Amino acid sequence: MNTLKVPSVGGFADLDKFAKASIASVNWxxxxxxxxxxxxxxxxxxxxxxxxxxxxxxxxKAVTTExxxxxxxxxxxxxxxxxxxxxxxxxxxTNCIGAGLAAKRTSREDCVHFDDEKMAKVIRRxxxxxxxxxxxxxxxxxxxxxxxxxxxxxxGCPECLNANFYKCGDKTDKPHYISWNRIDNPKPxxxxxxxxGTLVLE
Numbered sequence: 421m422n423t424l425k426v427p428s429v430g431g432f433a434d435l436d437k438f439a440k441a442s443i444a445s446v447n448w449x450x451x452x453x454x455x456x457x458x459x460x461x462x463x464x465x466x467x468x469x470x471x472x473x474x475x476x477x478x479x480x481k482a483v484t485t486e487x488x489x490x491x492x493x494x495x496x497x498x499x500x501x502x503x504x505x506x507x508x509x510x511x512x513x514t515n516c517i518g519a520g521l522a523a524k525r526t527s528r529e530d531c532v533h534f535d536d537e538k539m540a541k542v543i544r545r546x547x548x549x550x551x552x553x554x555x556x557x558x559x560x561x562x563x564x565x566x567x568x569x570x571x572x573x574x575x576g577c578p579e580c581l582n583a584n585f586y587k588c589g590d591k592t593d594k595p596h597y598i599s600w601n602r603i604d605n606p607k608p609x610x611x612x613x614x615x616x617g618t619l620v621l622e
Contacts (some may be wrong), residue, residue, distance in 0.1 A: 422601050422617035428577075429463040432470060432564055438463040443473070443587050445602040452608065454478075454594040458497070458587045464621050466577055471565040471585075473497040475516070479593040480561060481554045482517040488533045491515040493591040497563050501583040502613050503572060509582075509613050510572060516561055517551060518544040522571075528611035534571070541568050582616040 424439050438461035446455045456477035463470045480495040492498070494515035502509035511531075513521040522542055525531040534542070543566035548559075569577060585600040588610070597608040601617040 421615070423620060424462060424617065425620045425622055426462050426464055426469075427622050429465065429470070431465065432472070434463065435461060435472065438470070438472065441585075441600055443585050443598055443600050445599045447599060447603045447605070448597060448608055452595055452597050454596045455598050456587055456596060458598065460585055460600060462619065464577060467570070468566050468568045469501075469581075471499055471567065473563045473585075473587070474560070475562065475587065476558065476560045477589075478558050479554075479556055480516050480548070480559050481589070481592050482515045482519070482548070483552055483591075484515055484519045485517070485550070485552060486519065487536055487539045488521045488523075489519060491519050491521050492588055494519075495589045495592055496587070498586040498588065498610060499565065499567070499583065500586070500610060500613070500616065501567075501572065501581050501619075502616060503574070503578065504580060504582060509616075511611070512542065512565065512567060514544050514546075514563060514565060516546055516548050516563065517553065518546045518563070519550075520544055525611070528609065538571060541571055542566070577621055579621060581619045581621070582613065583619050584610070584616045586610050
């Protein structure tokens with residue numbers, strides 16, 4: 421599994437100092453060969469994890485605008501994370517207009533979604549704005565997430581986290597399911613913590 425050393429920064433103004441990676445594992449090439457170009461940037465401050473996805477994608481689409489709606493059906497970036505030594509994991513899913521889904525889970529089916537107050541603490545910014553869209557051309561866009569450690573139940577910055585990062589779009593013109601760490605499973609499924617990599621927070 422991949423390991424990423426995640427530096428401490430002042431904020432997104434220090435983007436050049438972020439750890440860099442690609443989300444490029446095409447896990448189910450026969451059924452879903454399409455792979456948008458996705459660059460990942462990750463860093464942290466004293467109280468939050470900062471994640472940026474830079475995407476170049478054919479025909480991005482977004483329908484969902486509400487919290488905890490089916491954002492995975494849209495052009496969507498996702499971040500799943502677990503705390504070493506603790507059960508379960510968290511999933512953060514955000515479409516290309518900033519609509520988000522977040523939950524604490526023990527499995528794909530068993531979860532407790534964040535309420536609106538807790539969801540508001542997860543800051544989301546998209547270069548495509550916040551209105552529904554259906555663009556019929558190749559488009560570059562970026563999504564920034566700020567995930568406070570407190571929403572993970574942590575008092576401060578941990579030494580490490582286990583995580584995977586994804587790009588998907590179930591109901592886009594070109595459905596796709598790509599990841600940072602490769603997933604060895606017969607069918608598309610991101611809810612597999614055994615394939616998480618490691619984030620070392622420096």
